[in-house]
Amino acid sequence: MNTLMDFLIVSAVLFAIGVYGLIVKRNALRMIFAVEILINAANINFVAFNRYLWPSALGQTIVLFSIALAAAEAAVILAIVVVAYRLHDDIDVSELKTLGG
Amino acid sequence: MADVVFFALMVVAVGGAIIALEAREIVYGAVGLAGSFFGVAALFFLLDAPFVAVFQIIVYIGAVAILILFTVMLVRQERWLKDASFSVGQLAGILTAGATAVALILAFSAAKLWEVTPSSNPPDFLGIGQLISTEFAPALQVLALVLAASVLGAITLAKVDREEKVKA
Numbered sequence: 165m166n167t168l169m170d171f172l173i174v175s176a177v178l179f180a181i182g183v184y185g186l187i188v189k190r191n192a193l194r195m196i197f198a199v200e201i202l203i204n205a206a207n208i209n210f211v212a213f214n215r216y217l218w219p220s221a222l223g224q225t226i227v228l229f230s231i232a233l234a235a236a237e238a239a240v241i242l243a244i245v246v247v248a249y250r251l252h253d254d255i256d257v258s259e260l261k262t263l264g265g
Numbered sequence: 266m267a268d269v270v271f272f273a274l275m276v277v278a279v280g281g282a283i284i285a286l287e288a289r290e291i292v293y294g295a296v297g298l299a300g301s302f303f304g305v306a307a308l309f310f311l312l313d314a315p316f317v318a319v320f321q322i323i324v325y326i327g328a329v330a331i332l333i334l335f336t337v338m339l340v341r342q343e344r345w346l347k348d349a350s351f352s353v354g355q356l357a358g359i360l361t362a363g364a365t366a367v368a369l370i371l372a373f374s375a376a377k378l379w380e381v382t383p384s385s386n387p388p389d390f391l392g393i394g395q396l397i398s399t400e401f402a403p404a405l406q407v408l409a410l411v412l413a414a415s416v417l418g419a420i421t422l423a424k425v426d427r428e429e430k431v432k433a
Binding site: 166167168169170171172173174176177178179180181182183184185187188189191193194196197198200201204207208211212214215216217218219220221222224225227228229231232233234235236237238239240242243244245246247249254255 | 268271278282285302305313314321333352354361362363366369373374378379381383387390392393408416418422
């Protein structure tokens with residue numbers, strides 16, 4: 165049986181990769197990839213702590229809600245990406261000045 | 266045996282994430298992201314959460330990854346392949362990511378979390394059903410509204426205004 169620490173290390177590494185992607189990448193699609201990786205890292209933490217430290221299925225329930233919210237968020241962001249591509253012919257976020265306030 | 270399986274899944278999850286961000290061709294990146302989702306779902310199986318794992322496979326790999334793949338194919342451009350030079354920003358990103366990982370792992374180690382033993386009976390999905398239908402029932406209804414609103418918003422955003430195109 166693996167210890168809680170193993171799962172937390174995987175989650176921390178995935179989180180670090182997501183942070184790296186958010187800092188470095190300027191392509192909107194790559195940034196979406198990074199955000200999805202971050203959400204997955206958080207979900208692993210929820211399920212792992214639920215399995216080892218909590219008797220009820222509270223963490224798993226919260227992860228179900230988190231996954232559904234991530235799907236809704238992905239739908240909206242991808243629609244924005246398609247619109248930005250149609251207007252600017254590129255999806256480099258440093259070029260998308262018109263989306264700023 | 267279990268350690269071999271765990272290590273393989275860790276490689277799939279982390280390697281898929283790295284491919285997603287660093288593959289030159291962004292279509293391969295989208296496929297790598299789906300692989301990373303699959304590795305995380307398998308980790309959920311190891312954590313005795315089969316319901317969450319199957320939900321992850323259905324929603325993430327079945328819906329989100331396919332949606333991302335189609336968007337990537339819609340907006341992909343050849344000139345994205347060129348920018349492969351190592352930049353100062355990339356170094357800063359690697360340093361920040363490394364610092365984040367080290368800080369998180371040190372914090373978890375300081376809490377002596379490897380001494381925790383799992384409870385003998387894992388929470389089953391009956392508990393999930395009970396929680397969703399009692400405590401989380403209002404949240405479920407709000408979630409339904411959020412999903413409907415996001416789909417409506419996505420359709421409104423991406424809609425091509427045909428009449429204007431005819432005029433122009």
